[in-house]
Amino acid sequence: MKKIGVIIVEDDELDRLLITSFVKRIDAFEIIDIYENAExxxxxxxFDDVDCMFLDIDLPGISGLALREKLKSISICVFITSHPDYAVDSFEAEALDFLVKPIHFNRFEKTYERINDYLELSNKAELYDNFLGNDVIFIKVGNKEIKIKLHEVLYLEGLKDYTQIVLKEKKYCVLSNIGKILQNEKFKTFIRIHRSYAVQKSMISSFDGNELELNENIKLPIGRNFRKNIDL
Structure with missing residues (x-):
């Protein structure tokens, strides 16, 4: 399981050491870096590897609130301060939680629980969006728009300037070559196995040097230049 990448921004040395020790006590966290000021x-x-920032509001120079405004790309921010009055400002700055010094580990554990809950909800929402959006395409057949669920597609077959989209019981032909189709982000689960064929990796049941078998007992040739794409 991927760990939660953390940075700590705290100018007070004792508080910085305390927060660092708390983070290290939770296995799900991984400290990416520790800083004394916003600069x-x-x-x-x-900051691509940073999921969470523990950020002191009362920093010298650029304040924690100002730094948060510059780093909205970090999805989770937990503010730390000696002043409870900052709570309203912190939540307006899109903080997930607010820790008041002196910080005790049992309170820090509750912050971790909130972070974990947030990440679980975010992952579920992302999966749901992918299911609704990335798993469906529409193609035009005559005057109709046909909806195709990509996880039901067995393979693609290139026919010069056309491509056949082959499902278990139906085939649809679209005016686009197979190379162009595979450049579309929605077809990222497909791999090219031959100049004329691409398959979903999840549909492969077995293969040898020259031939591949799909779940529906369909056998397709493997092109010599495409063998490296098959890595089960």
């Missing part, structure tokens, strides 16, 4: 954080070019 150090802003020297970093990329």
């Amino acid at each position: 150090q954080v802003l020297e970093r070019n990329n």
Whole structure:
């Protein structure tokens, strides 16, 4: 399971050590970096590996609230402060939680539970969006728009400027070559196995050097230049 990448931004050394020790006690967390002020954080070019930021509001120079405004790309922010009055400001800055010093581990554990709940909900929402959006395409057949669920597609067959989309019981022909179709983000689960064929990896039941078998006992040739694409 992927760990939750954490950065800590705290200017007080004792508080910084305390928060670091709390983070290390929770296996799901992984400390990416630790900073003493906002300026150090802003020297970093990329935050793609950072999921959560523990951020002191009362930083010298650029405040924690101002830093949060600059780093909205980090989805989870937990503010830390000695002043409970900052709570309203922190939630307006899209903080997930607000810790008041002195911080105790039992309260920190509740913050972790909130972070974990948030990530679970986010993952479910992302999967749901993918199911609704990325799993469906529409193709035109005559005057009709036909909906096709991509997880039901067995394979694609290229026929010069056309491509056949082959399902268990039906085939649809579209005016687009197979290479162009595979460039579409919605077909990212397909792999090219031959100049004329592409299949969904999940549909493959077995293969040898020259031939591949799909779940419906369909056998397709494997092109010599495409064998490297098959890695079960």
